[in-house]
Amino acid sequence: MSSRPTLAAVAARAGVSASTASLAFAGSPRVAPATRERVLSAAAELGYAGPDPLAASLRRGRSGVVGAFIGERLLYAFRDPVALQLLDGISEVLSAHDVGLLLLAGDAGRPSANQIARVPLDAAIFATCGLEDDPALDQLRARGVPIVAVEGPDVEGVALIDIDDRGGTRDLARHLHDLGHRRVEVVAMPLRLDGTSGPVTPERRALAHYRDVRHRIAGVEDVFGLVPVYETPSNAVDEGAAAGRLLLDVDPSRRPTAIVAQSDVLAAGVLQAAAELGLRVPEDLSVVGFDGAELPWLTPTRLTTVVQPSDEKGRLAARAAMDLVEGGAPTRVLLPVELRVGTTSGRAPSSDRSAPR
Amino acid sequence: MSSRPTLAAVAARAGVSASTASLAFAGSPRVAPATRERVLSAAAELGYAGPDPLAASLRRGRSGVVGAFIGERLLYAFRDPVALQLLDGISEVLSAHDVGLLLLAGDAGRPSANQIARVPLDAAIFATCGLEDDPALDQLRARGVPIVAVEGPDVEGVALIDIDDRGGTRDLARHLHDLGHRRVEVVAMPLRLDGTSGPVTPERRALAHYRDVRHRIAGVEDVFGLVPVYETPSNAVDEGAAAGRLLLDVDPSRRPTAIVAQSDVLAAGVLQAAAELGLRVPEDLSVVGFDGAELPWLTPTRLTTVVQPSDEKGRLAARAAMDLVEGGAPTRVLLPVELRVGTTSGRAPSSDRSAPR
DNA sequence: AACGGTCGTCGAATCGATTCGATCCGAGGC
């Protein structure tokens, strides 16, 4: 009936002071083994399960919890294999430090200000959201919570983990160019999460929230100049398929010979659309993706893509977070990516082919 | 340079007592609007972002954090669409209460005792793990943390959210029986997470950790009696495919005419294996799943399956957790499921057919 | 003018540990 026993109660029963009991639980070498034993068995008798994490956190000034901000609703965010690997990497490192991982994703995709205010965070990782004007960002900074951004907002005082989106897409584009492709179109991930889809206008592009999306467009343009970009409302297979149908179901003379999807998931959708329309890949159409995600159901097709180290990204982000907690200064990292040629890219159809280089 | 301002500092600057300042931040109606204003602007001037969650939590005795235990490593757990929906449901409800969701999954799949001890939890939800002898369970109970189990451990004092696994599989089995199937085999999810795969012996079955797996076997046996059960090491498409290859690549006279996969994900794998072996579904083989998961890449195939309300399960679990936090008594819920006949089940091949009933 | 009732503000106790410097004790050195 009475409330749980406290450290003081245990100490009293063991005949030691609270400070000693605390030391005993912390496993300090300054307490004699025999004493520790006494304390521990007193605790067992009282059903004391160890120091209250809340009280300990308050005193220590650390909560042992790191928050991960997910830009979308959980359900959608984790359909993305890259987001999943990222989070897995984060979780792996945090666990090793006995630190908890708090998921922050609201109903509308964005955690409420209230929620952020109530939750004790040692650090925050912006995992799949890239808003420089995110209100949560200011809120956290005001509170003095260290922040790590993964391909996220590039702001003073924030640690940054980036991958070479632009270089990677450039390699991809060059690969296609070498194969003789000249009519290339891009299927883009959302530029911001407002449900918009369709051809991307310059105005729209100026509104882009996500740096990776911008960079992945820029990489293609480095090689092909201005290309049509079609924005999907969400990074999902079916949206890729929908975009694919629109771009491919046109007069063959206007049909692109290659599609650069900004993610493997979108690319899978485009492949699906191509199959529906009876287009052979890569004979009639090349499709390339980005991420190097594991999509077992794609077998035996192997997507031409750019492999990024998603899990390493997560691990680095978590380590950066732990570093900041320890008082380290924010750093920036740029991770390399690697082109992986699969079975979905080939020479441009002969009627369209230009002599390579 | 100096540390963050405290409530006391803000109060001093506003010329009120700490208690009043606290009331002001809490939005209590007992504080005069003018005073509240003074406090708020004093806070703004000092760069005070609101009461420290840790201190507030300690005093209140609530941390505003609910933990979700994931039985596996994040990466694998969330490949399962059902787990994802479950978590999404949980997240939705918790967000509405301004409560944070802490993911507990260790490197080896199991959070370390240390991690659990350090993290302040108001309640814990056992989301995708069903161990009655989980050490974490005892640890949490000792600490007095309320627990909700989702198809999880059935223990005194724990709230339980269950679905009708047995009834659902029974419906599924009856459906197959009505179609004339007599040689039926089960592809099971892991009975416990130790990497084992292969035919399930009675001894193995006794070791089963997961109630849903046991119930889903029992449901089939209610109709067909003892049937061969093949255990997969992990609930994933490729494991389903591997199992499928083994069970289907045998002499046609011994080949099952129907396979009951314990999840849609496994069923998808079996379908893949069947395709590789040139078996037509449902003409040569019927395949049924469980869950009613959304697997967009399966289109246009529609799996015959049992639909369970995964998201509702999550929402109920979260509500149960909030209830327990408020001091409510643990309850048990059994959610209904519904058979959904798709395109993957049909009459048993004529050579095998027995006259239905 | 005394009194009852509100409304707003304040004091003080409390939540449950951690931690640093001080203290105490016995053993060993000279």
Next chain:
DNA sequence: GCCTCGGATCGAATCGATTCGACGACCGTT
């Protein structure tokens, strides 16, 4: 026999808020 040293334990301050009962002032009654 006295002094020192080191290991074990203890006291007291502290972390930063919340909350309840008390208190003072002001208003309207009778």
